[in-house]
Amino acid sequence: MSIFGTVTVKNGKYRPRGDFHHITPNVPIRDRDNDWHLLGVTNPRDMTYIHSYGGEAIFFENLAKGKIHATRCDNPDCEFKGTVYLPFRIHCPDCLARNTVIDLTDICKKTAKVHTFMVCERSGAFNTLEKPIRFINVEFEGVSTILMSYLSVGEPKIGMRLIPIFRTLDPTYTITDLSWVPEGTPEEALPKGFTFG
Amino acid sequence: MIKFSDRQLKIPKLLRPVYLVTAGQSKFDRAMPNKRTEELAVDALTMAAKLIDKTPAELKSYIHTAYYGHFADHFGDQLLGEAVIHDRLGLDPLGNIGVKTGGATGGSTIWEAVKAVASGYSDCTLAMGWERMDEVPTDEGNHLISCAADKDWETPLGHIYTGYYAVMAQKYWQVFGKEEDSFRRTMAEISVKHHGYARFNPFAHAPMKITVDDVVNSPVVAYPLRALDCCLMSVGAACAIICDEATAMELTKNTKNKPLRVWVTAGSHTLRPACRRDMDIPLLPNETDDQYNDLGEKFPGGDRYPGFTGFLAARMAAYYGYRMTGIVDPMEDLDVIELHDAFTISDMQTYEDIGLRPYGYGRDFVESGDCYHTNPHTGKPGRLPSNLSGGLIGCMHAVGATGIMQVFEIATHLWNRWAEIHGDQKLWDEFGREKPADWTDLQVKDAHRALAISHAGVGSHVTTTILMDPDHLLKKDV
Numbered sequence: 001m002s003i004f005g006t007v008t009v010k011n012g013k014y015r016p017r018g019d020f021h022h023i024t025p026n027v028p029i030r031d032r033d034n035d036w037h038l039l040g041v042t043n044p045r046d047m048t049y050i051h052s053y054g055g056e057a058i059f060f061e062n063l064a065k066g067k068i069h070a071t072r073c074d075n076p077d078c079e080f081k082g083t084v085y086l087p088f089r090i091h092c093p094d095c096l097a098r099n100t101v102i103d104l105t106d107i108c109k110k111t112a113k114v115h116t117f118m119v120c121e122r123s124g125a126f127n128t129l130e131k132p133i134r135f136i137n138v139e140f141e142g143v144s145t146i147l148m149s150y151l152s153v154g155e156p157k158i159g160m161r162l163i164p165i166f167r168t169l170d171p172t173y174t175i176t177d178l179s180w181v182p183e184g185t186p187e188e189a190l191p192k193g194f195t196f197g
Numbered sequence: 198m199i200k201f202s203d204r205q206l207k208i209p210k211l212l213r214p215v216y217l218v219t220a221g222q223s224k225f226d227r228a229m230p231n232k233r234t235e236e237l238a239v240d241a242l243t244m245a246a247k248l249i250d251k252t253p254a255e256l257k258s259y260i261h262t263a264y265y266g267h268f269a270d271h272f273g274d275q276l277l278g279e280a281v282i283h284d285r286l287g288l289d290p291l292g293n294i295g296v297k298t299g300g301a302t303g304g305s306t307i308w309e310a311v312k313a314v315a316s317g318y319s320d321c322t323l324a325m326g327w328e329r330m331d332e333v334p335t336d337e338g339n340h341l342i343s344c345a346a347d348k349d350w351e352t353p354l355g356h357i358y359t360g361y362y363a364v365m366a367q368k369y370w371q372v373f374g375k376e377e378d379s380f381r382r383t384m385a386e387i388s389v390k391h392h393g394y395a396r397f398n399p400f401a402h403a404p405m406k407i408t409v410d411d412v413v414n415s416p417v418v419a420y421p422l423r424a425l426d427c428c429l430m431s432v433g434a435a436c437a438i439i440c441d442e443a444t445a446m447e448l449t450k451n452t453k454n455k456p457l458r459v460w461v462t463a464g465s466h467t468l469r470p471a472c473r474r475d476m477d478i479p480l481l482p483n484e485t486d487d488q489y490n491d492l493g494e495k496f497p498g499g500d501r502y503p504g505f506t507g508f509l510a511a512r513m514a515a516y517y518g519y520r521m522t523g524i525v526d527p528m529e530d531l532d533v534i535e536l537h538d539a540f541t542i543s544d545m546q547t548y549e550d551i552g553l554r555p556y557g558y559g560r561d562f563v564e565s566g567d568c569y570h571t572n573p574h575t576g577k578p579g580r581l582p583s584n585l586s587g588g589l590i591g592c593m594h595a596v597g598a599t600g601i602m603q604v605f606e607i608a609t610h611l612w613n614r615w616a617e618i619h620g621d622q623k624l625w626d627e628f629g630r631e632k633p634a635d636w637t638d639l640q641v642k643d644a645h646r647a648l649a650i651s652h653a654g655v656g657s658h659v660t661t662t663i664l665m666d667p668d669h670l671l672k673k674d675v
Contacts, residue, residue, distance in 0.1 A: 029230065039230045043274055056349065079200075087350045087472055116371075116505050118363035119420040124339030124356030133355050135419075137364050137505070145472045148351050148364075158371055158498075174353050 005048040014050055022046045055090035058101055063178050064171035066197020068108045068164060070143065071099035084143045104140070105197070108164050111141035112180065117156035128176060136180060138162060152191050153181040169193040199476040199509075206479075208520045209462055211315035216445035216456035217664060218321075218438045219256075220605040221245030224628045225433035225593035226402045228331035234273065235285035237434035238327055241598075242286060245436055248614075249452040257286070259444060261319035263293040266306030266326030266597040271341055273329050282325065299345050299468075300539060302326060303435065303600020304651025304660030308461040310439040320444045326597035327434035338430055345654045347469045355419075359427055359540070361655050363419035366542035368505035370421060372498040373557045381421070383560045384541040385412035388425045388590055390569065391538060395587025396633050399625045400602075403429050403591050404633075412541075426541040428589035435601035437608075454612050457664045459604075460522050464513025466503070468657035473509070478502050479516050481552040483526040489556060496557045508543070508656035511550035518648075518661035519552070523672025527552050528567070528581055530671060532644040533610045535603035537652035537659075538588040547650055551661070553581065570639045578642065585610075585639045600651030604662050607647035611666055615640040645669035 005020040024044035030036040053060055059069045072084045073092035080094045084102070092099055120133040127133075134151040152165060161183040170193055171177045179194060187196060221244030223237040239253075246256040263286075265279040275281065279295040298305040303326040310324035330338055340356040351361065366384075374380030386409055395401035407425065415425040440448060445456035467473060478489050493500025503509040515527075524530045536551075538544035548559035553567075562583075566572035569579040586592045586606040589599060609615040616638040618624070625632040645666040652659045665671070 031230070045274065051348075053349065060349075085472075087347075087469060089472075093474075116364045116368035118360055118367050118422075119417070120355050120357060120360045120363070121417045121419070122339075122357060122359075123336070124341075124343050124358075125334075125336040126340050127356045128353070129355060132420075133360075135354060135360055135364060144474050148354060148361075148469075150354060158368070175350055176353050 007050050016050065020048045056088050059088045060173050060175075060177070063166055064168055064173065066105070066166045066168060066195065067103060068105045068178065069101050070104040072102050073097065074100045085145055086140065086143050086147050087145060104143070105164070107140055107142065112138050112162040112164065114156050114158055114160040114162060115139040115146050116158060117151070119156075128172075136162070138180065149175070150179055151181065152179040152194065153185050153189050163196065165190055165194045166197045167193050168195045168197065199474050201479075209517055210521070211311070211460065212317065213315055214442050215311050215314045215459050216440050216442060217459040217604065217608055218440050218445050218448050218456055219245045219249045219454050220435070220437040220601070220608055221248065222400055222435035222598070222602055222605050223433045225400050225431045225595055225602075227429070227431060229329070229432045230331070234278065234327055234329055234434070235282055237432070238282050238286060238325055238436070241325065241434040241436040242323070245438055249449055249454050251448070256438065256448075257288065259321040259440070259448060260288060260291065260323045260438070261321050262291060262313055263288055263323040263325065264296060264306045264310040264313070265293060266296045266302040266324070266601065268297055268299055268302045268328055268596040269341060271344075272338070273332050282327070286325075288323070298658035299653030300537060300594075300596055301600060301651040301653035301658040301660055302597045303602065303604075304461065304649065304662055305463065305600070305658060306597070307437055307439065307459070307601060307604060307662055308463055308660050310437070311459055311461050314439050314441050321438065321440045321448075323436060324439060324601060325434065325436040326599070326601045328595040328597045329432045330430040330595065331432050335430065342654075345468060345657075351469060357419065358654060359422055360419040362540045362543060363422045365505045365546070365655070366421050366540065368498075369542055369546060372496050372506055373559070375496075380560055381413060382409050383563050384426065384545060385409040386563055387538065387541040387544050388412045391584050391588045391591035392425075393591070394570070394585050394639065395591030397636055397639055398587050398592055398619055399621070399628050399630055399632070400433075401587045401592040402431055404587070405591070422540055422542065428539045428594040429592075431593035431595040433593055433595040433598050433602075435598040435605055437601055437604055453614060455666065457608060457611055458667050458670065460518060460663045461660050462514050462517035462521060463658065463660045464510035464517070465658050466509040466656050468654055473503055473505075475501055476503070476509070478556070479512055481512075481515060482519055482524070483552050484555065492556060499557060506546065507556065508546055508550045508652070508659060510656045510659035511547055511650060511652060514650070514659045514661040515551040518663055522663050522665065523670070524663070527648065531581055531646050531648050533585065533607055533641040533647045534581060534583045535586060535588065535606050535649040536583055537599070537603075537650050538584055538590050539594070539652065541590070543652070544584075544588070547652070551648075551650060570641070582639075582641055585641070600649065600660065600662070603649035603651065604664070607649055607664055610641045610644040611647055611664055613640065613644075646671070
């Protein structure tokens with residue numbers, strides 16, 4: 001019986017278990033306009049990748065706990081010491097010292113605003129978000145970069161104040177575990193599985 | 198804040214003059230079920246040979262090294278496609294290398310070929326690019342392209358690259374477009390122009406006679422971008438032959454191709470559009486120190502540079518390229534250009550990044566009629582015609598080939614061969630396409646200098662390729 005591929009790490013090595021690919025037969029591609037001559041063949045591929053978050057793992061782990069972590073350069077010799085990064089940068093892009101991980105949840109709750117947005121009617125394959133997707137780019141006070149995310153309630157507007165919400169029930173441990181709602185949104189309006197953290 | 202050191206801002210220099218000798222390309226289409234990629238590459242190289250009255254074997258005998266642009270191995274499920282093409286072109290055992298910089302792959306491939314000649318390593322190089330985007334369904338293709346965003350922080354958000362440009366379109370429209378309906382219509386006019394010029398290009402796969410209303414009423418992909426604001430997904434190949442002076446003169450002797458001086462410069466910026474750190478605007482030669490001091494007052498929200506309104510990589514490629522070649526004002530010094538119109542909005546953003554208009558005023562390049570072959574307001578030649586091929590919106594976007602197609606197109610103007618090639622009835626017949634009854638000669642008269650911008654996802658890589666007739670240089674010994 002087929003089971004999803006799962007992976008754990010023991011002694012620094014990946015320990016895969018289950019099925020990581022499924023074999024499907026090739027099928028000929030034929031020309032309907034030309035006596036069904038052979039033009040090619042399908043090459044089915046169904047694979048599961050094994051991916052490391054490395055130094056960013058703490059960010060994705062903590063979304064499910066209602067926390068947003070960022071990083072800050074604390075290298076006293078760096079010209080840009082004190083710069084805060086969200087999205088998370090493991091190393092300072094200027095001095096390349098390892099950044100300090102900081103809890104930015106409160107600042108996100110108090111200062112998040114829509115920098116820009118778009119409403120996506122179509123998606124690529126493997127999309128898991130409900131369409132139309134309201135993408136927002138979120139700016140925060142004191143943070144040098146902007147975070148791409150999505151709005152779960154209401155219609156976006158540039159400058160709109162936002163509150164983060166978290167997929168605390170059945171988290172995916174991906175960036176989709178973090179979403180946003182307009183300030184003042186009641187808890188009962190949140191999508192299934194999401195809370196204010 | 199991003200800061201540059203003087204060493205990083207050094208203007209690049211080639212150690213000897215480098216020339217574009219000839220170029221060629223295949224037909225472009227959404228799908229080509231009857232051709233393998235190698236057949237398209239052979240079509241392109243055969244055309245390049247024909248333009249200088251050589252057989253493919255004669256031209257091949259000059260090639261010393263080869264540079265191959267192929268963006269997405271996963272589209273064709275073939276790693277090291279470069280080795281396949283190199284072998285099928287019969288160029289083994291010469292050295293070759295693959296180049297991958299997303300949408301800028303074509304421009305980057307020429308960049309490498311030029312540097313190989315400039316350094317003296319090779320006297321004649323082949324730059325060949327291709328892509329086949331027909332080997333997966335469109336939604337999977339969109340997913341594969343979106344993998345060029347950050348796979349942990351952005352790709353899972355919709356798996357569609359259009360979305361990453363749409364947020365820029367929204368910001369640009371609100372800040373520089375001041376949310377005016379007229380601005381939206383100007384964006385749409387770019388699509389009308391490019392699909393319209395594609396009608397006169399037998400290589401192009403999306404010729405259309407459409408109106409601004411057709412664009413603004415086309416289906417929404419990622420609001421505010423609609424289907425007709427977006428580039429094509431194409432199959433095809435294009436190539437260029439790059440040489441030193443002696444080889445260029447020998448290869449073009451008694452042919453219609455005059456060797457053209459060629460320079461390529463490059464810039465880059467994060468592939469995570471949201472992760473752009475602020476910086477001062479690097480100034481081009483036609484801009485002044487205090488020019489942008491009041492940008493935030495004139496356009497509230499426009500003072501965060503590059504923010505979501507500009508492409509720093511394009512600005513840097515132009516910064517290096519203009520100073521390297523002596524260009525001061527691109528509107529005056531250039532005669533024809535091809536820009537990377539992945540989307541109508543990115544075409545407009547690029548007008549500002551490369552100094553055709555100051556930041557905030559890109560729309561004027563279209564509204565003035567300057568960007569047309571013939572200015573629709575005056576009936577006179579446009580000041581700086583852009584994307585007469587139809588660009589990525591009307592002609593093609595076979596990613597690895599795109600930047601090379603652009604160079605092929607601008608070169609045909611400098612060779613004064615645009616009409617001979619694009620009007621050739623045999624080519625229209627061979628491609629199974631109907632030459633329109635109102636086919637129009639888009640040759641830019643007396644064109645001596647040209648530019649092409651090759652651009653990767655949300656500006657992660659950008660190259661500027663500049664071509665000049667060697668008798669019309671702006672700066673000696675460059």
